[in-house]
Amino acid sequence: MILKVLIAFPRPDFVDNRVLNLESGIKNTSLFNGNGPEGIFKLPDKEVLKAFRLQEAFTHSPFGFPSGHVALTTVLWGGSAIIFKSRVIKRLTPLVIVIMAFSRMYLGRHFLGDILGGVTIGLIFLIIFDNFLKSPLKDDFFKKENFELTLRHRNLFFYSVMFVIPIVFTALSLVSSDIVGMFLGTNIAYFLIIREGIPNDSGSVAQRILRVFIALLLFGASSLILDAMFVTSEMINYLHFTLIEFLKAFISGLTIWISVAVCTKFDLYRRDKEFVSSRDAE
Amino acid sequence: MFQTEPIIYLQSLGNEWFTFLMILITMMGSSSFLIAITIITTFGVDFKKVLFCTSYCSGQAWLL
Numbered sequence: 397m398i399l400k401v402l403i404a405f406p407r408p409d410f411v412d413n414r415v416l417n418l419e420s421g422i423k424n425t426s427l428f429n430g431n432g433p434e435g436i437f438k439l440p441d442k443e444v445l446k447a448f449r450l451q452e453a454f455t456h457s458p459f460g461f462p463s464g465h466v467a468l469t470t471v472l473w474g475g476s477a478i479i480f481k482s483r484v485i486k487r488l489t490p491l492v493i494v495i496m497a498f499s500r501m502y503l504g505r506h507f508l509g510d511i512l513g514g515v516t517i518g519l520i521f522l523i524i525f526d527n528f529l530k531s532p533l534k535d536d537f538f539k540k541e542n543f544e545l546t547l548r549h550r551n552l553f554f555y556s557v558m559f560v561i562p563i564v565f566t567a568l569s570l571v572s573s574d575i576v577g578m579f580l581g582t583n584i585a586y587f588l589i590i591r592e593g594i595p596n597d598s599g600s601v602a603q604r605i606l607r608v609f610i611a612l613l614l615f616g617a618s619s620l621i622l623d624a625m626f627v628t629s630e631m632i633n634y635l636h637f638t639l640i641e642f643l644k645a646f647i648s649g650l651t652i653w654i655s656v657a658v659c660t661k662f663d664l665y666r667r668d669k670e671f672v673s674s675r676d677a678e
Numbered sequence: 679m680f681q682t683e684p685i686i687y688l689q690s691l692g693n694e695w696f697t698f699l700m701i702l703i704t705m706m707g708s709s710s711f712l713i714a715i716t717i718i719t720t721f722g723v724d725f726k727k728v729l730f731c732t733s734y735c736s737g738q739a740w741l742l
Binding site: 465594645 | 692703704706722723
């Protein structure tokens with residue numbers, strides 16, 4: 397949580413007790429009732445920042461800048477438009493980002509500055525991703541040999557990127573802990589799947605629906621069990637809350653690997669030889 | 679940029695139904711929504727492309 401913690405800007409309902417947190421409906425008990433700084437480009441008042449940073453027990457998601465929802469929406473929709481080469485998604489992306497930004501402001505969760513920070517971070521990663529897609533390295537991502545446990549430079553590179561980068565993003569607080577937990581869980585799931593060979597997408601509509609049903613069922617069941625195991629409602633320690641949320645999402649993300657194994661077992665999938673190691677083919 | 683007036687103004691225009699709609703929209707940025715979409719598209723549409731997109735979002739591809 398380095399970026400958000402270092403900046404440590406409060407959310408709007410902390411700055412002004414007239415702002416309602418409409419997302420959770422919690423009553424605003426802030427001591428401040430000002431309008432924030434007078435100038436458009438001024439930062440929050442020093443007195444407010446000082447009081448906010450002196451808090452010993454943080455509540456869930458207390459930090460405002462930058463908006464993780466907006467950054468993630470920019471990255472996801474923009475990335476989907478690029479990868480699926482879809483004009484519809486491309487046209488919808490700016491609209492979805494604006495609607496998401498509006499909802500975050502309306503619900504009292506972010507200032508305009510938080511929103512702009514989130515969009516900027518999302519766009520930076522989008523540009524990096526677009527450049528990566530134009531590089532020859534992207535094809536290596538689907539080769540099984542690059543995910544084997546050997547000391548090849550490329551393998552070490554993939555491992556470090558797969559497991560280190562999500563943790564760095566958690567530290568930078570670009571997305572919330574549960575979202576990073578989900579991504580890290582799915583990363584490991586995909587890593588295990590790639591080692592077996594990526595499943596072939598062919599199949600009837602009924603088979604596809606059954607695959608989705610099995611995957612949703614396993615994910616839903618795991619989420620329910622984990623929710624029962626880790627009760628976070630009485631926790632006031634911010635780091636404990638973050639860790640538990642991370643673990644819950646991480647374990648749920650792993651169910652993707654189990655789902656593929658179950659679907660393969662029931663002949664709803666077959667391994668695609670195209671993505672199996674060239675060494676295996678030999 | 680860090681003023682509360684625009685937020686208070688927006689909230690003064692809203693009602694229960696609009697708030698409910700905004701909560702639904704903001705849920706599109708939640709992990710539950712994202713994982714549901716990921717599962718549906720992964721198992722029902724295109725495994726490879728969604729794998730690639732999800733990996734990108736998690737940072738696998740971002741620094742390549």
